[in-house]
Amino acid sequence: MLRSVITGTGCCIPTQTKTNPDFLSSKFYAEDRSIIKIEPKIIIDKFQKITGIAERRYVSDDLNTSDIATIAAQEAINDSGIDMETLDMIIVAQNFGNVIKNTIQTDAVPALASRVKHNLRIKNPSCIAYDILFGCPGWIQGIIQADAFFKAGLAKKALVIGAETLSRVIDNYDRDSMIFSDGAGATIVEYKEVRESGSGILSSCSLSHCLEEAYYINMDASYYPESDSKIKYIKMKGRKVYEYALKHVPEAMKACLDQSGVDIMHLKKIFIHQANEKMDEAIVQAMYKLFGYTETPKDIMPMCIQYLGNSSVATVPTLYDIVLKGKDLDHSVNEGDVILFASVGAGMNINAVCYRI
Template identity: 75%
Template sequence: MWRSVITGTGSYIPTEVKTNQDFTSHNFYTDQNEPIGVCPNVVVEKFQKITGIAERRYVASHLTTSDIATLAAEEAIRNSGIDPETLDMIIVAHNFGNVIEGTIQSDAVPALASRVKHNLKIKSPNCVAYDILFGCPGWVQGMIQADAFFKAGMAKKALVIGAETLSRVIDMYDRDSMIFSDGAGASVVEYQQVPEDGSGILASCARSHSVEEAYYINMNKSYMPNGDPRVRYIKMKGRKVYEYAIKLVPEAMKECLDLCGVDIKDVKKVFIHQANEKMDEGMIQALFKLYGRRDIPEDIMPMSIHYLGNSSVATVPTLYDIVRKGQDEKHELNDGDIILFASVGAGMNINAICYRV
């Protein structure tokens, strides 16, 4: 039996820590450009209770998204032990390209994957490098695509990266700006012959809802009164996103498990997009409810949002790398464990992968 197996992982955790206290001097406005009417301290306190975020990481001024994608990729390649010249594909998931410090302009030509390939000094023209724009679920979708290419006989080895520098596209006058952060996670995936109970991707699924949901997360002008309407920042309809995710992400996760005949009781860990602690907890509760269960294992969901924030496409691969390498004292993985990767984000898009370690 042939399966897509993760043979190496890596991540880059930015060095600059931004605590919630740093936001208490901000003046926050509504989407109608009116003062929120609550002092920043109260806004920040309420924010932490809802999201669970106490601090987040921003990249240093000299780094770009493709730079940190390269750093995560180098670690994943070292961890896997492969020769990078043997890679057939490099897939980089992001949403904003390279945004230079002090600007708000996206630079995605050439593709970030091409830049990563250049940085890694890979000469083989048979290593195809391309980007994927799929909102926060981008890294998971990149894994799904690599698996599809493997099954089609078009590749055997891929490098899948999720990287983002959201700190450069946030509106400091919008309280939602406190959610977002920077980071990069990478994985080397190889198509290998394994026994029936061996490692690899067991099933996957993806969904897109783009009617009324298409603009739940979008780019729009600053909330600052008299701000320049030509400059766009990441914006989110938080309540809409929450309601959408709570209802539809659990259904996608169950669909994925059903495709490979795995029961929820056999899932050891769920690596879910780190967007909002209450939302993530709600999605897990809803997933178990679909199985008629309320006894949710306390250790099923690793979390990094408390200290890393929401780094979009980087949250899932970064969290997996941390747990896989034993860097989270509350969680561990063992050979044969069945896990779920799942994410939700702009589009609106949802996906999930069932994987045996």
């Protein structure tokens, strides 16, 4: 039988580390533009306790999103051993295009996928390059789209990338800015003949809630009272996002697993979007409760948010690459293991993919 199989992975983890103590001199303002009079250390300590984030990574001034996407892509290509010219598709999940350092202007023409193809020097005109904007679940949605193209007989080999430089669209006066980071993760996906118990995508699920939920994450002016209101930064209604995710993501994950026919007790790992440690833990616990289990396996959920922060579309492919290549001392996966990819983000959008390694 034919299945979509991940045959190569790669990531680009930026070299600049921004630790929580680096924010001690920050002045934070509330949504109503009033200064938050709590000591920065108290704010930061509470932030770390909730999110789990101790440090995050930012790109150097000379790099843009398409640059780190290219680095991750080349690593995935090398890992897979494919000839780049045989690629049918390049899908880049992103949300802000290239944002040039010290500006807030996004540059998405040409598409980042076109820039990646250019950077890789791929000549094949039948290799179609395009971007996808789907919030943080973008990379997983790219995987789902590649799988759909394969099943439709329109492609056999795809490069799917998630890349973002959120450090360039954050409001430094907003305490939520400490969540965000930069990074890129990439995968080669091929439509291959496998045995029934072999590797590949087993099922997928996607949802969009765009009524009251559409603007839970959006672009808006800085919280700093004297800022230019015409300049927009990424903003998030944290409580609304948490409540939304906890209500809907476990249901989507369960639907995906049910569709795959895999018993939850055979699930090895969950690679969930690295958004917030407490929220991710609550989502996984809620999913297990939907299956009738009161306890969650202690080793089910690898995490890298503690030292990489939330790099949006890059978190899941980066984490998968780290674990797959034995760079996480606490987690490992092996051939035949069933895993679940899951994410939630701006839109609001949710998705999940059940995959056998």
